[in-house]
Amino acid sequence: xxxxxxxxxxGYGTTAVLKDIALTLPAGKITALLGPNGCGKSTLLKCFxxxxxxxxxxxxxxxxxxxxxxxxxxxxxxxxxxxxxLIPEGITVRELVAYGRSPWLPLWGRLSxxxxxxxxxxxxxxxxxxxxxxxxxxxxxxxxxxxFLAMMLAQETPVVLLDEPTTWLDINxxxxxxxxxxxxxxxxxxxITVLHDLxxxxxxxxxxxxLANGSIAARGKPEDVMTPAxxxxxxxxxxxxxxxxxxxxxxxxxxxxxxxK
Amino acid sequence: xxxxxxxxxxxxxxxxxxxxxxxxxxPLPWSALFSGWQSTSxxxxxxxxxxxxxxxxxxxxxxxxxxxxxxVQGTVRNPLASPDILGINHAASLAAVGGMLLxxxxxxxxxxxxxxxxxxxxxxxxxxxANTASPMKLALTGVALSACWASMLDYLLLSRPQDINxxxxxxxxxxxxxxxxxxxxxxxxxxxxLPLSLRYCRDLDLLALGDERASTLGVSVAKTQWQVLLLAxxxxxxxxxxxxxxxxxxxxxxxxxxxxCGGRHRILLPLSAxxxxxxxxxxxxxxxxxxxxxxxxxxVLTAIIGAPGFIWLLVRMR
Numbered sequence: 083x084x085x086x087x088x089x090x091x092x093g094y095g096t097t098a099v100l101k102d103i104a105l106t107l108p109a110g111k112i113t114a115l116l117g118p119n120g121c122g123k124s125t126l127l128k129c130f131x132x133x134x135x136x137x138x139x140x141x142x143x144x145x146x147x148x149x150x151x152x153x154x155x156x157x158x159x160x161x162x163x164x165x166x167x168l169i170p171e172g173i174t175v176r177e178l179v180a181y182g183r184s185p186w187l188p189l190w191g192r193l194s195x196x197x198x199x200x201x202x203x204x205x206x207x208x209x210x211x212x213x214x215x216x217x218x219x220x221x222x223x224x225x226x227x228x229x230f231l232a233m234m235l236a237q238e239t240p241v242v243l244l245d246e247p248t249t250w251l252d253i254n255x256x257x258x259x260x261x262x263x264x265x266x267x268x269x270x271x272x273x274i275t276v277l278h279d280l281x282x283x284x285x286x287x288x289x290x291x292x293l294a295n296g297s298i299a300a301r302g303k304p305e306d307v308m309t310p311a312x313x314x315x316x317x318x319x320x321x322x323x324x325x326x327x328x329x330x331x332x333x334x335x336x337x338x339x340x341x342x343k
Numbered sequence: 344x345x346x347x348x349x350x351x352x353x354x355x356x357x358x359x360x361x362x363x364x365x366x367x368x369x370p371l372p373w374s375a376l377f378s379g380w381q382s383t384s385x386x387x388x389x390x391x392x393x394x395x396x397x398x399x400x401x402x403x404x405x406x407x408x409x410x411x412x413x414x415v416q417g418t419v420r421n422p423l424a425s426p427d428i429l430g431i432n433h434a435a436s437l438a439a440v441g442g443m444l445l446x447x448x449x450x451x452x453x454x455x456x457x458x459x460x461x462x463x464x465x466x467x468x469x470x471x472x473a474n475t476a477s478p479m480k481l482a483l484t485g486v487a488l489s490a491c492w493a494s495m496l497d498y499l500l501l502s503r504p505q506d507i508n509x510x511x512x513x514x515x516x517x518x519x520x521x522x523x524x525x526x527x528x529x530x531x532x533x534x535x536x537l538p539l540s541l542r543y544c545r546d547l548d549l550l551a552l553g554d555e556r557a558s559t560l561g562v563s564v565a566k567t568q569w570q571v572l573l574l575a576x577x578x579x580x581x582x583x584x585x586x587x588x589x590x591x592x593x594x595x596x597x598x599x600x601x602x603x604c605g606g607r608h609r610i611l612l613p614l615s616a617x618x619x620x621x622x623x624x625x626x627x628x629x630x631x632x633x634x635x636x637x638x639x640x641x642x643v644l645t646a647i648i649g650a651p652g653f654i655w656l657l658v659r660m661r
Contacts, residue, residue: 133555157561168420170551172606184549185561191545191609237560 083144083159083240083272084109085130090139092129093296098137099125101296107289112263112273114283117293118317123276124165126293127245130274131162143241157185161237165245167230169219175229176214179204182236204235207262223250231259242266244275248282260286284308285331292316308332345604345614352617356402359621363401363628364394367635396526401627401641402620403533404582405592409619410540411578412593413611417547418568418575419478425594426462426579428482429572430489432588434465435580437496440510444503455528455584462580465492466572514587529585536578537616543571544608551606589642592619595653622649 085107093099099122107113115123128134129141132148141148143159151159161182170178182204183197193201205211208228213221218229227250234242244263248256263273264286277283283290284304292300292307294316300307313321319336326333365371367389375386384390412425419429426432438461439454465488473484496514500507546567549557554564582589596619597611604610626644633639 131555131559133558153558153563154561157559160559162555162559164553164555166553168551168553168556170548170606172601172604173551174605177605177607181549181552181560184545187545189542189545191548 085241085272085274086142087129088140088142090129090136090141092125092134092136092139094125094134099296100129100293103139103296103298105291105298105301107272107274107291109272110267110270111288112267112275112286113289113291114287115274115276115291115293116280116283117299121293122296123293124245127162127243127274127276130241131160131243132156133162154185157237157239159239160241160243161234161239162243163230163234163245163247165249167226169226171219173218174215175210175218175221175232176201176205178218178229179210179232179236182233182238185237185239200238201236204232207235207265208232209258224252224255227251228255231262240270241272242274244273246276246278248277248279256282280308280313281326281333284333285326285329304331308334345610348604349614349617352614352621356617356621356624359624359628360398360402363398363624364390366628366632367394397627398624399526400529400585401624403530404585404589405620405623406537406616407533407578407582407619408589408592408623409596409615410537410612411575411582412619413597413608413615414540414543414547414571414575414578415593416597417543417550417608418571419482420551420553421478421482423594424482425590426575427588427590427594428489429469429485430465430492431462431576431579432583432590433489433492433496435459435462435583436514436588437461437492437499438464439584440496440514441499443510444499444507452524452528455532455581458584459577459580462576462583463573466576470569525585529581532581533578536574536581540574540578540612541609543567543574544612547571547608548606586623587640587642589623589645591642591645591649592622595649596622599653 087103087105090103090105091098091101103126115126117123125134129136132153143151148156179201180193180197183193183200184191186197187193202211205214208231210225210228210232213225213229218226221229227247231247247259251259260282263275267273267288275287277287287304290301290304290307291298292312299316300312308323310321310323313319313334321334321336323332323334325331361376364376365373369389371386371389371394375384375390378384378386380390381387408426415426415429416424435458439458441461442449442453442457469481469485469488472488473481500510546557546562549560549562550564550567552560557567558564579593597615600611600615600618604614622645623641626641626648629648630639630641630644
């Protein structure tokens, strides 16, 4: 499934954070949304997950406008890992992951055998299996992040949105998460993630979208987007771009001193 | 584990009902619980006209108040929330007391409707003032409104000192003198409302994860919150109409059950209903037996028994 925006303007109250965005996020690829704080990347993600209604313009999911779906229909197509989690009291990790099945369950919420299998598999993939019977309130930040990730996997949607998913995670789990995103893509899913680390985005993502001041500053493959000129313009840093020794993808190295605009 | 707690509560409730049927200003012999139902028995009148309606009402209202507490805590996402802090209890009381004082000779039949109208008006006003707001703002606005209703109630009482006795008695939360007509009124309403709450199990579970999370998991957040609060108002109003504002059960019982049995609403709702019934039944029984023939209000007793128990639980658990 691909996501497409047409003349999208969105924000909070009367101020527009995103202005007139026209963007197509390709199906079956990993797209990273990049940009300095306040550039509108989280707002864009909120529009995609319909938590924020655009002030004008439209978002399309394949060839259907997003507004045509009911909340439940949308929840079967699109899942979100937000930046912050509310930690529910008295819920085990297994129960939390099972919540991911909700869009597919009847009102009473009883899990079928297949649902249970999906829940177990999701915990397996995120290495939360050993925590299955612990309460979510007892977990560390990184463990919680992985538990919520497992819940999202259990939702089994063709489009997956992640808002700074590496927050809280140790380096080994960050690498695992990148691998997991690639596995999801290889399984045919459309992955869209907000990332802070440019080099991580360049190495693991297929498609980069750089936002600045609510507009698109650059988009395309890492090789085309990661340039000294863009880093100077968007992030105000002087940087050199070198091929990264392992993957050969472009990597930025910041030079001393701040760029003069 | 949870099944065992359920059965345990159910058995305790049965036992307590038997004790409550027996106990009172005039204690009945055990045998009366079996033979007293025939109209020829000397205990027939007390048992069927006096004790049984109270036991039924205590169970039904206790369950309703506890379930209303679960519903409000689930939507406001604050374990300290209860219909109380949304101002529902006080508004319902205000409407009912207003009716009692301003329309002399009003039949008790109208009390639930008055209470419900008051509760609904409070909810609508709250919704108007804190419309698209976060649960936190909803709760804060509710507290402010609640204080407002409470002071209007005080004013009403103080300005008509000659006929406040009935109103005061009702306001302390008592099951004294509640007879069959209350049962006919409250029980059918609660038979509909209590099962209806189970419809929201899944959605309430997901709301605990936050509005954004619940929404991306398929819950129509605003609609669900509205419907659940409406249901809570209805349950509270029936409870308030029957035995006055007993706020403590809605606050404490769901909290204790959540601590013991987890946060899944399909467990939380039925267990809270049972526990709420048990608490009010016990409070009412003690109210009748501590110092007969004088009656203490059950509302006072729920707080006297409940508060230390609740504090003990909090201290022990942390």
